[in-house]
Amino acid sequence: MKGKIAIEPNMTRYSDYLTSQGFAVHPMPIEDMTAKNMRGYDAFVISGMSENFLGFEDTQTKAPLINAKGLSPEDVAKMIGTL
Secondary structure, rough: OOOEEEOOOHHHHHHHHHOOOOOEEEEOOHHOOOEEEEEOEEEEEOOOOOOOOOOHHHHHHOOOEEEEEOOOHHHHHHHHHHH
């Protein structure tokens, strides 16, 4: 397993690709991406439509938040793989 990734549930194309590349992908609604629920994940992938919804710049996690807007699933996988 390459890493544990949380991703918005509506991003099937991305989650399918990341799973095929060996990542453990867990759907997580943006509303559930709280400091408590974010522990233990290596990265978070969001659609970009809700980028500032919860004030992600203030989160208590070191895991990166990846805005997939305009990126292919392959681009997202590369970003996660280089973190």
